Amino acid sequence: MQYEAPVSVKEAVEILAAHPGQCKPLAGGTDLIIQMRGTNRYPKIVVDLKRIPELTGITRVNGSFRLGAAASCAQLTDHSELQKWLPGVVEATELIGSVQVQSRASLGGNLCNGSPAADTVPALIAVGARAVVVGPSGTRTVPVAGFVTAPGKTVLLPGELVVALEVDLPEARSADAYLRFIPRAEMDIAVVGAGVSLTFDKDGVCTAAQVALGAVAPTQLTVPAAVKALVGTKVEDSAIAEAGKAARAAAKPIDDRRGTADFRRHITDVLTVRSLKLARERALSR
Numbered sequence: 001m002q003y004e005a006p007v008s009v010k011e012a013v014e015i016l017a018a019h020p021g022q023c024k025p026l027a028g029g030t031d032l033i034i035q036m037r038g039t040n041r042y043p044k045i046v047v048d049l050k051r052i053p054e055l056t057g058i059t060r061v062n063g064s065f066r067l068g069a070a071a072s073c074a075q076l077t078d079h080s081e082l083q084k085w086l087p088g089v090v091e092a093t094e095l096i097g098s099v100q101v102q103s104r105a106s107l108g109g110n111l112c113n114g115s116p117a118a119d120t121v122p123a124l125i126a127v128g129a130r131a132v133v134v135g136p137s138g139t140r141t142v143p144v145a146g147f148v149t150a151p152g153k154t155v156l157l158p159g160e161l162v163v164a165l166e167v168d169l170p171e172a173r174s175a176d177a178y179l180r181f182i183p184r185a186e187m188d189i190a191v192v193g194a195g196v197s198l199t200f201d202k203d204g205v206c207t208a209a210q211v212a213l214g215a216v217a218p219t220q221l222t223v224p225a226a227v228k229a230l231v232g233t234k235v236e237d238s239a240i241a242e243a244g245k246a247a248r249a250a251a252k253p254i255d256d257r258r259g260t261a262d263f264r265r266h267i268t269d270v271l272t273v274r275s276l277k278l279a280r281e282r283a284l285s286r
Contacts, residue, residue, distance in 0.1 A: 005048040009055070009134050009163055015047050017136045017159030023047050025161050027055075027070040027109035030101050055108070055163055058082070063169050066132075069108025069162040074099075076107065085169060087282065088176030088195055088275075092123035095180060098187055108162045111144065114152040115189075117215035121148065122195035123178040125212035125220055129167045135160030145212070148219045171208075173200040175282030177275040180214070181267045183258060190215045191259045194247070194271035198235060198279045206235050211243060211272060216251035216264055223250045226272065240276045247272040 006012040016023050022044035026032055036042050049055050055070040058079055065086070067076065073093045076082055083090050096105050096119060110120045111131065121144065129144040136159045144165070148154055156162070170176070176197040182188035193214035201207050211226040225246035233239040253264035 001042050002045045003048065004045055005051050007051050007053075009052060009161075012047055012049060012052060012161060013134055013136060013159055015045065016161060019045055020158040025049055025112070027106040027112070028072065028104040029109075030097060030105040031109060031113045049108075049161070060169070065167045065169065067107055067165040067167070069111075069131075069164055070106050073097075073102040073105045073107070077102070086127060086167060086176060088126060088178040088197065088279070089120065089123045089129075089167070092119040092178040092180075092193075092195065095119045095190075101187075107165055111147060111165070112154055112156065112162055114148050114150070114154050116148075116151055116218055116220065117190045117193065118148075118220075119178070119180060119190055119193055119214070121220050122193050122212035122214040123176065124165060124167070124195070125222060126178070126195035126197040126210045127167050127170070127176050128197075128210070129165050131162045132164040132166060133160050134163050141166070145220070145222060151218055170197075171199050173202075173283050173286055174198065174208075175279045175286065177278040177282065179271045179275045179278070181271060189258070192216055192251075192253075192264050192267040192271055194268065194275045196272070196275045196279050198230070198276070198283050200235075200283055204234050204284065206230050206233055206239075209235075209243075211247055211276075213247060213251060213268060213272075216253040216268055218252075221250055221252075223247045223272075225250065230276070235276070235280050237277075240273050240280075243276060244269040244273040 024043040180190040180193040199208040209230040211223040226243035229242035248269040
């Protein structure tokens, strides 16, 4: 197995494009190394992205946050502006592994792994995040909501990699939140995850909302019926209850060792309601 450590996006793309199907990008390695050991299948070339400055920085540009795809979770959770403006994204990021894992794990890796249960993906969808993708044909931007196409599968084409996640600075009276359920107290995979965002006008009426679910379908889901129940209201408890019911109806879970489908549907309702109440409190206090 060959190890490459490019120092520019151009160099990384050239390596990936020259060896289609034989390379694996390494953003943190917290999933990749486990997968290699578990399957005993090793790529011909591992391309370490941690030495590319563009992929490891966190900046604000023209009213948006640009989060390097290989920036560590620890960098993100320690960032004061992200804590203030995107608390739901930070909440989701804080749930990835242990302190040691967080020093390596990244948003880009969590997204590109393609797991239906990835914590950060519903949180990123809730705030309208976009993945900046660079490849042999140039640069394109893909909404995170459509990035994962099936378990372990994404929209990335041969030679492409995600260089950053872009999130617009929230409007006034806007906030997000993320909650998940796991069987253990720490370091487990989500049985259900719920990311939400709310925006209110000066009169306290909801003008925009999003509800995104993880671990209840082959890919992350958005719930238009929940949005419809919220927009145009003052997000009273009754409206939140309707959104919870809509989320439960939209969920398409399976039975597995971590929970039955019926249990997951119930928890989807509960977490949607709780996360919406948290986002409402945050938004109205700004």
